[in-house]
Amino acid sequence: MITRKTIPMILGCLLLMLAIVSCGKGDGSSTENDTVAFKIKKVSDTSSFKRSNGEMCRLHVDAEFSIPEKINGKAASSKFVKLFASTVLEGGDSLDLENAVKQIVATRLSVNVSDVADASEEECGNATSKVDIQVKVYPVYNRNGVLSMCFEEVVKKDGVPSVAHTYYNYDVEKCSVLDNGEFVESSIDELAQLLRNKLMEQNKVTTPEELNSIGYFDIENLNVSSNFYFIEDGVVWSYKPQELTVDANVEPTISVPFAELVQFVKEESAINNLM
Numbered sequence: 256m257i258t259r260k261t262i263p264m265i266l267g268c269l270l271l272m273l274a275i276v277s278c279g280k281g282d283g284s285s286t287e288n289d290t291v292a293f294k295i296k297k298v299s300d301t302s303s304f305k306r307s308n309g310e311m312c313r314l315h316v317d318a319e320f321s322i323p324e325k326i327n328g329k330a331a332s333s334k335f336v337k338l339f340a341s342t343v344l345e346g347g348d349s350l351d352l353e354n355a356v357k358q359i360v361a362t363r364l365s366v367n368v369s370d371v372a373d374a375s376e377e378e379c380g381n382a383t384s385k386v387d388i389q390v391k392v393y394p395v396y397n398r399n400g401v402l403s404m405c406f407e408e409v410v411k412k413d414g415v416p417s418v419a420h421t422y423y424n425y426d427v428e429k430c431s432v433l434d435n436g437e438f439v440e441s442s443i444d445e446l447a448q449l450l451r452n453k454l455m456e457q458n459k460v461t462t463p464e465e466l467n468s469i470g471y472f473d474i475e476n477l478n479v480s481s482n483f484y485f486i487e488d489g490v491v492w493s494y495k496p497q498e499l500t501v502d503a504n505v506e507p508t509i510s511v512p513f514a515e516l517v518q519f520v521k522e523e524s525a526i527n528n529l530m
Contacts, residue, residue: 318390403484426525434481
């Protein structure tokens with residue numbers, strides 16, 4: 256029986272339920288339109304080493320991963336987990352997501368440590384410089400059976416940061432990777448020209464020479480890489496710092512609407528489901 260006294264309690268329960276349902280991807284939950292639901296895994300580690308000049312350096316890696324938990328409401332299959340671990344998590348053929356994420360942190364520690372003997376934790380207290388590395392893996396597109404994941408890495412050496420993004424795309428239903436093999440091979444050169452034209456259009460210039468004048472280079476050799484991701488109405492190609500520009504802090508991106516990609520996409524590609 257509902258009384259005046261029970262109404263506030265019922266309203267409170269409803270508000271709590273709404274709050275739970277409305278949680279965003281930040282905490283690993285998924286919306287009703289998403290293909291894959293994620294949980295968050297955080298890992299960190301610290302080391303120290305002595306540089307060749309005798310300087311003590313502290314190294315810290317802080318990582319946050321979105322790990323697939325469910326696909327279309329069902330537990331993620333071992334096949335998809337293996338694909339996910341071997342690509343975006345750089346885990347080889349490992350099925351163990353836990354070990355894959357730990358391996359990323361361990362690798363980031365090892366590749367940034369000098370070949371000089373490691374310092375002790377006690378010595379590290381006197382460190383005069385430091386390297387901080389932040390790794391984050393998260394979805395940027397997650398609908399219609401297609402998933403785009405971003406591997407973001409920020410390396411800050413003595414306060415100076417550098418950022419790089421690598422993207423991985425999946426046909427979740429077929430449990431396969433989507434890369435530049437989704438495009439008709441005979442039209443790759445034409446697609447590359449489209450990307451060059453779009454880059455000029457985005458920068459409001461009309462010739463490659465004008466792009467050169469604002470810091471771009473080697474535009475004629477711009478390729479159709481697999482470092483792209485999906486957005487609501489198209490595909491965005493991303494290039495690493497100093498791949499197309501002289502600026503080490505810029506990652507150029509080129510956006511192409513689906514409407515302009517129709518002729519380049521293979522008939523059997525999952526990309527057609529997004530158009």
